[in-house]
Amino acid sequence: MAQVADYVLQRLTEWGVESVYGYPGDGIDGLPGAFDRAKGELEFIQARHEEMAAFMACAHAEFTGEVGCCTATSGPGAVHLLDGLCDAKLDHQPAVAVVGRQERLGLGAHYRQEVDLERLFADVSEFCQMVVHPGRARHVIDRAFKTALTTRGVATVIIPDDIQEEDAQPSPPKKHGSVFSSVGWSRPRLLPDEGGLRRAAGILNAGSKVAMLIGQGAAHAEGEVVEAAELLGAGVAKALLGREVLPDDLPFVTGTIGLLGSKAGDNMIRGCDTLFVTGTSFPYSEWLPDEGQARGVEIDIDGRMPGIRYPMDAHLVGDSKETLKALLPLLRRKEDRGWREKTGKDVEEWNAMCRKRAGQHFGGTINPEAVAAELSPRLPDDAVLTADSGSGTNWWARHLKLRKGMQASLSGTPATMGPGTPYAITARFAHPDRPVIAFVGDGAFQMNGMAEMITVKRYPDRLSSPAPFVFCVFNNQDLHQVTWEQRAMSGDPKFPGSHDVPDIPYAKYAELIGLKGVYCDKPKKIGKAWEEALAADRPVVLEFKADPGIAPIPPHTMAEQGKKAAKAAVRDPEGAGIAVKEARQKTTELAEHLPGRHP
Structure with missing residues (x-):
């Protein structure tokens, strides 16, 4: 007889789920066996970390319009899901998390890995329920999907380990207290009066x-x-x-x-x-x-x-x-x-100014704006673009000109570090024949992106189609966006102890694990580097040695922030250099508005 774990996967399939992103553990011991018995009808995609699995579920919803699904073990594995599920909650993407828990006999006994999962997931979930009886699995899963779709939010299903291995009850006993449910949902047509x-x-x-x-x-x-x-x-x-x-x-x-x-x-x-x-x-x-x-x-x-x-x-x-x-x-x-x-x-003037800014390189170093500016005219049709949170997001937002049919996303409201890489991996799983390009800072790539390159290696048949698949890494050895925010918002100079990051050879790391690595440290070779990466026959880590002195200048500078940035520059370890570069960039902007500059 089938186990509850088998029935859970069957019900997920009935709801249209084809892939579940996750990482195994003893709190979900029943699920791996069920995936094996499913014979590929429902695919388990192994991320390197549960947080990445949750980001992938969010991205799956974003890039397909379907419910994204992730799974994790009890205790620490469940805790790791939270950031990715918060991403789904705040950016309104429907996601269902299936989470394990220790056996029911140990609940409330201060048992190993015990965490109050209902309380833990309460903030990120529109619906959170534990399956306390085999006959409840059907109703809890159905409610989870209906809620996620209706609220465009997160629903969490908690299944104790011993329940997973009990005999399935697709239909609960017909008695007082039992409830029956069905698969199905339709999008409402909602209009104002x-x-x-x-x-x-x-x-x-x-x-x-x-x-x-x-x-x-x-x-x-x-x-x-x-x-x-x-x-x-x-x-x-x-x-x-x-x-x-x-x-x-x-x-x-x-x-x-x-x-x-x-x-x-x-x-x-x-x-x-x-x-x-x-x-x-x-x-x-x-x-x-x-x-x-x-x-x-x-x-x-x-x-x-x-x-x-x-x-x-x-x-x-x-x-x-x-x-x-x-x-x-x-x-x-x-x-x-x-x-x-x-x-x-104004649009024409802005585009002209962006081109001029991108063309300003200082001391032979790469202006990171040029990395995006050189890619924009080379963007393949139908591309999917992702970005992480950091200064690279500025260039992604300003210099990449999207054409009809392209998709682009990132962590919007949460603005968390880390999702750029798993978003791109999920986009490739969902759309294997479309070009996928991610913009990632070196801080975020070190945080979790390098590990997820192993996920790319793990699925060569799924992720190495002829369409370009590029992870563009900005190597400036600086948590760049945060550094500039500290200068402009707190009036403090950069503190190297917290903001410097090690110089890692990202392109060589890619080659080490069997991917393609492309390295560029010369402004004149940016375009050629993009062309090499876009023409590669396998996934690429494209590393640019970027100038950390290029400021992510806002469209208009708040007076108070300008004063704080000037104050910070006096004591900043990179003070003179960044002041010169920022002044050059602002001069470019002002020149575009001089009298007689435009007919």
Whole structure:
């Protein structure tokens, strides 16, 4: 007779799961045997660490639209899942975690590896239940998937080790207290009421300088977003998680917004009289209009979100695509296109400035901006792009111009270190014939990326297709983004004891374990290095020796942060060098706005 573990995998399969990311342990001893007996119907993908498995589950949801699934053993293995599941929770990706626990007889006995898993997972989970009887497995799994899909969040299923090995009960006993459930879920069609739509249309029609801000919630509404922008004469800025919603070659798309954003987007937001937000909870008030400057309309499928980042005049609770479809007939085309023309000119100026900044190399060292700038025109069609958290994310956000059909993602709201590499691995598992490129800093690569190269090696048949698969590592021996944040936000100089990282030969490490390594330390060879990596017949670690003195300069500098950065530079171990480089970059920006500079 089949065990509960076998039934669990069968039920996962009925919910459409094909891959489970995880790492084994004695708290889930029943599952490996069940995977073996499943004969490949459900694949177990072994990460190097449970945290990576949870990141992979989140990325699977991101890149496929399906529920991502991960598993871990009891105690420490379960604890390791938390960061990756937090990533899924805060970035609204449906994920189910199946977690082991010690046998029921030992619960509450201060037993080995005992952790109160219900409390541990309470914050990251929309649903968290332990299977306390073989007949409960069906209902708990069904509830987990229905909850994850409905809330676009995390659901956790806890199964004690002894339960896993008991005889399965696909149907619980028909008696008082038993519950029966089914596989199945359908996406709701959620629309605001007519009054809300008319109010929103009135606000948008009255505005003369409309700025649109979109996020991942608008991912399936590309056509409707473009039509709304055309009618309203609006420019469109993107939150980081909304990068793939619209291609960057549209002249009214300003790129990303915020600290990592574009000057064009910043100008648009600072000058608008109407803010139209769709599918994003972008939280940073310093990059939004001043209160009272702009009237606001916001669309979000979660009724808890509209109007909590900026005071809105119309709060539309609904699916972005369906709501826009209902709103479009109520919008009037604006005849005055001056605002849009200004936005388009700002985009051209910003792109020109980015090219100039990328071309500035100091003392023969590589400007990391050039790494992204040289890749952008070489991006293969249909590419999937991932990024880690760090200064490389700035160049990923600003210099890589996405075309239609490309996907791009990273850890948005959590902004945690570490997911860039497992995101890329998962993208390759999910889309084996598509090019995949990851941007990773040396700090994040040392933290966990180097270990996950062993995962790449472990699955050569799955991950080594002819399509490019590149991990671009910025080797600057510095926790670069944090170093600059310390300078600008705390007024403190860099502390080498906490911010320096060892100089590791990443490309040679790749060669050591059977991957391809490409190393570049000369500005003139950046393009050639990319071409070699993109033409490789196996996964590549592409290492650039990058200049740590290039600052991730925001679109506009806050006065207080500027003062703190100047104060820090006086005592900074790299003070003179970074001051010269930052001044050169700011001079480039100012030169773009000199009188007579543009016709």
